[in-house]
Amino acid sequence: xxxxxxxxxxxxxxxxxxxxxxxxxxxxxxxxxxxxxxxxxxxxxxxxxxxxxxxxxxxxxxxxxxxxxxxxxxxxxxxxxxxxxxxxxxxxxxxxxxxxxxxxxxx
Amino acid sequence: xxxxxxxxxxxxxxxxxxxxxxxxxxxxxxxxxxxxxxxxxxxxxxxxxxxxxxxxxxxxxxxxxxxxxxxxxxxxxxxxxxxxxxxxxxxxxxxxxxxxxxxxxxxxxxxxxxxxxx
Numbered sequence: 001x002x003x004x005x006x007x008x009x010x011x012x013x014x015x016x017x018x019x020x021x022x023x024x025x026x027x028x029x030x031x032x033x034x035x036x037x038x039x040x041x042x043x044x045x046x047x048x049x050x051x052x053x054x055x056x057x058x059x060x061x062x063x064x065x066x067x068x069x070x071x072x073x074x075x076x077x078x079x080x081x082x083x084x085x086x087x088x089x090x091x092x093x094x095x096x097x098x099x100x101x102x103x104x105x106x107x
Numbered sequence: 108x109x110x111x112x113x114x115x116x117x118x119x120x121x122x123x124x125x126x127x128x129x130x131x132x133x134x135x136x137x138x139x140x141x142x143x144x145x146x147x148x149x150x151x152x153x154x155x156x157x158x159x160x161x162x163x164x165x166x167x168x169x170x171x172x173x174x175x176x177x178x179x180x181x182x183x184x185x186x187x188x189x190x191x192x193x194x195x196x197x198x199x200x201x202x203x204x205x206x207x208x209x210x211x212x213x214x215x216x217x218x219x220x221x222x223x224x225x
Contacts, residue, residue, distance in 0.1 A: 001170070034211040036154075043203055043218050044154065049211035087154055091210055094167045096156040 002026050002090050006099035014107045019075040021102045023088035028068045032092035035064055035073045038101075039084045047086075048073065080106050109134030111204050111216035119198075119223050125191040129204030129216060136185045137162055142207050143187045145178060147200040148218075155200075159207065160187055194223045 003026040013019050023033065031051040036044035046055045048064035051071055061076045075082055083106045088099040115127035129143070136143065144159035158168035160178045168176050172191065180187040191198060199222050206214040 032210060036212075038154075043215040044212075045215075046211055046213050049213070053210075055211075055213070089154075089156075089212070091207070094159075095169045096159075098154040098156065101153045 001095055002029060002093060002097055004088055004090055004097055004099035006086075006088055006102050008102060009100060010103045010105070012105040012107050013078050015078055015080060017078045019078050019082075019104065021073040021086055021088075021104075023066075023071040023073070023099050025069045025071070025090055025092075029090045029092035031067050032090055033064075033066070033071050034089045034091060035062075036087045036089065037082075037084045038087065044087060075104075078104075078106065082106070109206065109214055111206065111214060113202060113204050113216045113219040115219060115221070117220055117222060119194055119221060120225055121195055121223055122193055125189070125194050125198060125221055125223070127189045127202055127204070127219065127221070129187050129189075131185045131187075131206075136180065136187070137182050139163070140208065143178075143180065144205050144207055144212070145189045146203045146205060146212075146215075148203070149197075149200045157189065157202075196223050199223045 005024045007022045033051045035048040038044040052064045063074045085101045085103045112130045119125045142159040142161045145157040158178045160166045175192045177190045201218040203218045204216040205212045
């Protein structure tokens with residue numbers, strides 16, 4: 001199974017800050033990586049797919065990069081509504097797996 | 108637009124079978140471009156992929172649940188279902204149904220809470 005390690009598990013930042021979340025895969029997954037945002041009590045929402053493609057309707061302050069084993073999700077200009085937990089997921093091979101999540105708090 | 112809705116009992120007794128159904132509306136379940144799957148989230152914890160089913164009928168399951176899980180599809184009803192046998196308290200979670208593609212899971216149901224308790 002491919003393990004995904006997200007870091008940090010928690011971060012606190014101010015409105016307007018640039019925030020970066022890292023996802024590392026235990027083996028190469030090409031660009032088969034997606035990022036999701038989950039607000040409390042809600043279903044996850046797709047932000048980024050194929051490592052760097054922005055899902056339709058998602059604000060452009062969200063961006064993704066990486067390939068192989070190392071990936072990042074960046075929020076450029078953190079907004080109050082970005083307070084949520086973020087998950088990466090690999091879709092390179094079965095079983096599909098998720099990272100442990102990163103909770104983002106607004107100071 | 109396409110929507111997914113989970114349904115089923117919110118309380119299941121230990122050792123019994125958890126059964127959930129996902130109804131697809133606003134689009135076709137009979138597409139070779141997508142798969143249909145289940146993901147769960149125990150209270151306060153992260154996401155766990157359970158399994159997928161393709162229109163062809165092919166299924167894939169997470170190894171830790173494979174001996175207890177079955178996912179099936181009824182295209183005539185635009186539904187797919189999840190069965191987990193011999194449940195324990197560890198199966199208590201919010202269960203999501205979802206549609207996936209090559210690079211992403213793009214549509215999620217709202218989720219349904221299932222509690223395993225006597």
